[in-house]
Amino acid sequence: MFEGLDALLLARIQFAFTVSFHFFFPAFSIGLASYLAVLEGLWLKTGNQVYLDLFKYWLKIFAITFAMGVVSGIVMSYQFGTNWSVFSDVAGPVIGPLMAYEVLTAFFLEAGFLGVMLFGMNKVGKKLHFFATLMVAAGTFVSAFWILSVNSWMQTPTGYEMAANGQYLPGDSWIAIIFNPSFPYRLVHTVLAAYLTTAFVVGGVGAWHLLKDRANAHARKMFSMAMWMATIVAPIQIMAGDMHGLNTMEHQPAKVMAMEGHYESHPDGAPFYVFGIPNDEEQRLDYAVGIPHLSSLILKHDLDAPLDGLDTIPDDEQPPVFMVFWAFRIMVAIGVGMLGIGLWSLFARWRGRLYEWNWLHRTALVMAPSGFLAVLCGWITTEVGRQPYVIYGLLRTADAASPLDAPAVGASLLAFIVVYFFVFGIGIWYILRLMSAAPKVGETGAKRGDTGPIRTAGITPGPTQNPGDPDVLPASKEEAE
Template sequence: MFDNFDALVLARIQFAFTVSFHFIFPAFSIGLASFLAVLEGLWLKTGKSLYLDLFKYWLKIFAIAFAMGVVSGIVMSYQFGTNWSVYSDRAGPVIGPLMAYEVLTAFFLEAGFLGVMLFGMERVGRKLHFAATCMVAFGTFISAFWILSVNSWMQTPTGFEMGANGQFLPGASWWDIVFNPSFPYRLVHTVIAAYLTTAFVVGGVGAWHLLKDRTNAHARKMFSMAMWMAALVAPVQIFAGDMHGLNTMEHQPQKVMAMEGHYESHPDGAPLYIFGIPDDETRTLDYAIGIPKLSSLILKHSLDAPLAGLDTIPDDEQPPVAIVFWSFRIMVGIGFAMLGLGLWSLFARYRKRLYDWKPLHRAALVMAPSGFVAVIAGWVTTEVGRQPYVIYNLMRTSEAASPLDAPAVATSLLAFVIVYLTVFSAGAWYILHLMKDAPHAHEEGVKRGDDGPIRSAGFTPGPTQDPTGEGHGEAIADQPRHPQGDGE
């Protein structure tokens, strides 16, 4: 049945499917963990229970997203030994320790403080609980640090030496491996993308509830904070993306050629193509619509600067242009749409219509999932643009695969698709179910039930209970309430 399929192609599809599915959750949880730390910090600073209500509301969602991210990541990692054993054998001396560092630092840090963050608000002091929340947020960043270091080394490998058996061995300094040329740019770009992804989800949820009740103080605060992120951080992300692109131009020129759709070299300035249909067979960009010399201005800071095209790259070293060309435009287009929504929100804030301008709220609702689309498009650009290499210019993808038959890979791929769509669709549905209900006063937090599983439950301290663990005997519900919050 599967004899006509290529095992390498199926293995690549399987890894692409699982890693794309997996990254949806870290892209959300990295930003959401930091958002929770901000909310709890504001509650401790101001004493306003509105921030505590929002913290508990989003904590339930974070718990589920974090769990699904961990589960999907564990399953994905097994493919290094099943479908990509040759790669694991040859590159293991370099990537193995880096991935071990991720477990020894980020995973243990998150695991150690996650329980306190989820269940400890009524059992430990306020400061200790806030410290646990900050440690979980920091752990998500450290996890991204090590994983992106591994990926960046595959993109721009440095600091290694070749062993007699063809293995990549660490050189004199691990710092050259960890801080390879593309790593700082990729780390900044990816982490900011995670923050924006979370901001637009929070903004979309706030907009949804504002459309139903524009006087909802919790929805107003959520929407306001998210729009500040969109207005202030989206321009930073565009700048960071430009710097990342310039770094890619230096170290992976054929990837940028594919992103730009430059099949041919342009000795007197290259155009920036807004639209086109790449044809890898004829090596042409059909129906091209472009702005003359703008690509040279962006990449070389000169209108007349020459730019080499794919005609300077051997055919067997060129990435598939169509995929890279369009994934890049999807990512960039969403980035500018985020910027546009942020600027719109500033205008609405200036006009004092941030909470009653329904077209803005509908636009924010439509843009709620845009961050996920953008990060997936960005990863497609990065990974497909690296082809045909798994370790850039040193090891081809075809050389990295295990000696498997196509039916075996196809069977596991089919199993992954069925299980992922079943299990994670249920998780995503439950997250949407939680978002559907508006946050409110005395919001219920995450509580462990008597039989062990995590469940959403309320904890409204009585007048003699001390939820802070500091002996003050004051209930959280008795804190001063300022429904409108600050700065709105």
């Protein structure tokens, strides 16, 4: 079945499929963990039952998302040994310890406090439970820290020494490896993207329930908090993206040339191409529609600044332009859309119509999955734009793969596709089902031993929970008395 196909291409497709599938879950859980910490903190401060209900509502969704993220991430570790053994051998002394630090810090931090967070609300004090929630949120950030440090080192490798056997070894300072030139920019950009992804999911769920019942206090709170996040974080993300782009132009100029579609150099100012069909064979952008000098203004803050093009890069050093060019534009378009809906919600809030404008709610509902698409497009821009290298400027992707036959790689790729869509498809369907049910007063939290999806979803026992339910806490000291 796979005879005649390229084993290297199949290995690349397999890793791209698994990492793209996996990244959806951390992109959501990083922001959702912080949102849960905010909800619980506000409940402890104000005693408002709505915050507690929302905490328990989103806690169930977080638990499923976190579990799917862990399971989908484990698979990629095996691929380093099966499909990319040469890369693991030569880069292992550098990236191996960094990934081990992620396990020893983030994973154990999350695993150690996750059980308390999920099941301990009535078994430990309120402050200790809140501390556990904070530690889980911190763990998701620490995990992103180490994983992005590894990936950033592959983008901008520093602090290494070359051994006689061809391995890359740590140099005199791990600081130079961990805090490589692109890492701070990529960490900020990725974490903000996770927060925006979560904000638009929460906002979309709130909008869904507002369209059905404008008076729903839980939906109002969700939507309001999500729109504040969009209003504040979207412009910050755009500025962070601009700084990240400038850093990329300094260290990976070919990637930026592909992002901009600049096959030719522009000595007197480069245009920003809004549309075009990249033609790698002819080295030109067909049907180009551009805004004169705007690219020079964005990248060098000077309308007439010269910009080099891919005509200065050897053909075998150029990344595939089509995927990079369009992935970048989709990501930017979504970012502008997020900014727009944030400003729209701010105007609606000022007019006192935040919960009344149905078109705002419908737009927020449509935008609910936009963060996932933006994150995926950003990841494609980063990883495809790095080609033809797996370690930029040092190790080519073609030289990093294991000596496998195409049928072996293709068979495992098919198995991944079938299993992933079945297992994680069910998980995503279940999450959507949980989201479709509106939060209720006295929302039931996650319960140890709950295995049935209906019971875990909190759909039963009905609109009013049993006051004797041990997972329902009083909203305040006064209610407890």
